Amino acid sequence: QKEVEQNSGPLSVPEGAIASLNCTYSDRGSQSFFWYRQYSGKSPELIMFIYSNGDKEDGRFTAQLNKASQYVSLLIRDSQPSDSATYLCAVNLGAGNQFYFGTGTSLTVIP
């Protein structure tokens, strides 16, 4: 069973703070890692992907990957109320097309 685990939250941070979202995965063969944002009742929207150990930055977002610890995280700097959403971690084994999703972490940014 390929598991992707996330804290369901809710995670609350004040506006302007850093939000830290974490995800662990069970399959050491996982090769690609994705963060999606999902507003209530809407479809997932891709924020970032990462393949290699280390950090990857895109604007206010930084993805961090540690394959040895089977851990991937997402940092959101200068959090805005519009960042309030559920953040989904997804993992891909590379060989096939299937993504395995976590249950998501609900983030609320308080103005």
Next chain:
Amino acid sequence: EPEVTQTPSHQVTQMGQEVILRCVPISNHLYFYWYRQILGQKVEFLVSFYNNEISEKSEIFDDQFSVERPDGSNFTLKIRSTKLEDSAMYFCASSATGTGGFGYTFGSGTRLTVV
């Protein structure tokens, strides 16, 4: 920006009825997928489709489900005899590459309610 479009946005059907969910993937994408999300639960893979055939399917995708690309633009998911537990949000997705390397683009979804 290119997008995946899904119709209808909401479908209500009686248990035992057949439903067809429709999707128009991004025009230059070659790989197509269906996922579903039961309310409050995780997004779950159903099936992937490439070169007019299923490339991978999950345990959820049993004989009641089928997919088709009837023409050059549409991609459909058919549920032959709906059950109450089929009630979920169904997302179509497409990607340009087979490994999903750059992530999928999801459609806006069809909310299926089986009564």
